[in-house]
Structure formats: C-alpha cells, structure tokens
Amino acid sequence: MITGIQLSRAGIPCTLIEKKTYPFHRVCGEYISNETVPFLKSLGIYPEEFSPSILSRFQLSSVNGKSADLKLDLGGFGISRYQFDYFLFEKAKASGVRFILDTEVNSIHFKDDKFQVATTNDTLETDLVVGSFGKRSKIDISLNRSFIKKRSPYIGVKYHIYTDHPPDLIALHNFKDGYCGISNIEEGKTNLCYLSHRNNLKKYGNIADMERAVLFKNPVLKSIFANSKFIFEKPETINEISFETKGPVKNHILMAGDAAGMITPLCGNGMAMAIHSSQLLSAHVIRFCTSPDYSRAQLELDYTTSWRRVFEKRLWVGRQIQRLFGSERASNFAVNLARNSKLVANFLVKKTHGDPF
Secondary structure, three states: OHHHHHHHHOOOOOEEEOOOOOOOOOOOOOEEEHHHHHHHHHHOOOOHHHOOEEEEEEEEEOOOOOEEEEEEEEEEEEOOHHHHHHHHHHHHHHHOOEEEOOOOEEEEEEEOOEEEEEEOOOEEEEOOOEEOOOOOOHHHHHOOOHHHHOOOOEEEEEEEEEOOOOOOEEEEEEEOOEEEEEEEOOOOOEEEEEEEEHHHHHHHOOHHHHHHHOHHHOHHHHHHHHOOEEOOOOOEEEEEEOOOOOOOEEOOEEEOHHHOOOOOHHHOOHHHHHHHHHHHHHHHHHHHHHOOOOOHHHHHHHHHHHHHHHHHHHHHHHHHHHHHOOOHHHHHHHHHHHHHOHHHHHHHHHHOOOOOO
16 A cells, blocks of 8 residues: 555556455554654654554563563554554545455456456456565465465464553564564554464364463463453464565566565564565656656566665575574573673664664
C-alpha cells in the first residue's frame, strides 16, 4: 500500500488486489524500526494518532530462562498490523489507489511488453506488476521460484494479549527449536508472536499442548502465558515460513517486502525492510513511468542493484544470527554474549537494522 500511495501521488494510476478485506490480522512481530520514521512522516503516514508503543530496550532469554538486557540505539515502535494496515488502506484510498478486495490473483503472464493479471473474477492488463504477496503464495508456485521447492521447517503463531509488559521493552525468549517475541502495541495490548520448528507441533499434535510441553520449559514464557489474558479466540498461524534467497525481480515482476526476501523474525526488522523496499521501488517505477528513455531492462537492473546494496547483507547476517537461537546451548551463549560483550552484541543488532531514510 505504501508503494501505491507514492505512485498515486505521483499521478500514476495504481490498482491493488487483496484476497481479504481490511482490516484483518497477520502473523507478524508488529515492531517497526525507527529507521522508517523520517520516511513515514514525509508521506504523512506515521501512525501517531494511535499512540504506538515506543521501544528502546531489548531483553533476551535463553531456553532455561537466563536473561540479558540491551539498550536499542535506534529503537522502534509497536503497532498491530490490523490497525496499521487499515490506516494505510484509508490513506491509500484517499491518495487515489484503486482497490479490488476479497479477490485472489490466480496467475500473472508477461507477453508483448504487457502483463495479464488473472483474478478469480477478471483479467487485467497493465504495464507493471509489483509483487507484495508476503512470505509464500500460489503466485510463487506458478513462477517456479527456487525457494518454493524447498520445504520450510518453520511455523509462526501470534496472539494479542493483555499482560504486565514494560512499555519500552521488546523481548525475545528462546525455547527448544524456536523463539518468541513480545512487545507492546496500541491500546494497552501486547503482541506475542513465536516461530517454532514444525517438529514441535508434529510431536505434540496441537498448539496448546506444544506450548505447555515446549515453550513453558522457559520459565519466563511460562509466567507470561500464565499471567496474561488472551484476546483472540484462537491464534493466528502461518506455515512454511522460508528464509531462503528469493530475489527482487522474477519474470519482470518487481518484488517488494517479504516477496523479495525475508529476514529472520528474531531480527525484528521485516516491516522496516518492506517499507524501505517500497521507497526504493517507487522511485524507480516513477522514473520508468515518466521518462520515455528509461527502459524496463534498466528499471529491473537498477532496482535489483539498489535492493541488494541495501538488504542483501542484512538478510545474510540474520540467517547467521539465527544459529544462536532455539537450543539451550546456543541461547545461553547468546545471553552470555549480550551480558559480557555488549559492544559485540550491539554491533550484531545494528547489522540487522539500517540507517534512517
């Protein structure tokens, strides 16, 4: 939607197709790095009116509950996707973006320098397509993207809760073959979102039994679950989360956000990367639409180059840091590192974040 806002305000007609109807929940850590704030404010889309939580401290606990605290130099803010996406939806409509809701895209074909986008109800023709369809979709399958061929071992689970959680703290709590992020969002609510190896669920059969048998081995998590009011009737879930290399362009479709590449959730920066990729992409698309001598090939090359320059190293660092999580030995090492080598720990955290843009 942020791409749509920028294109529409530049006078470029834009249609956004969404298979659901706003507002709705998504599995997400719901933390946005402050690197995005100058850009969001420049567009008038920083969600200040919802009083998002201001996050400046980071807590890490190991599988056995040993913990360490770090100060976040840049920090971030917390807001639910339910609220933020609907806020952006309203901003996008006001900017002139056309929406086709409750509609799924079945296929995208490129021929004779045009795209044919087939939905459940119609076929649209367009000059450019931006793919922002999340972590994994049927379009990825139809495009035969390489990452889709590999089974991912991860599932994601999200709750909103009422609990006694410090308003400035984002916490990451380890458990066997997974980790759980907790931070406050708007209206006094807290987001609890975790990533687990699917073997945990397979072994115990359902989410509730898995949580009691696996997550509760971390006494910090056990206490949070025991002393919180859970708002959802059932959790939001997602399967087959992949951190494999994806790429910013496929079959001439320009990929943004998680469709281009997903940073490991423990780095807490996926939303900021999606917002930044929108800024990069929109600048190139606007030039393509307004400069006759700017070719599609040059657009794709320039976007790929700028995307890789900004994000490729961060994605690699995230994959390496993930090795420090999900086991008692590795998580204890990470906590000891955070306790005793704060310069190193802060350096690693900084490498998963970008500079304000």
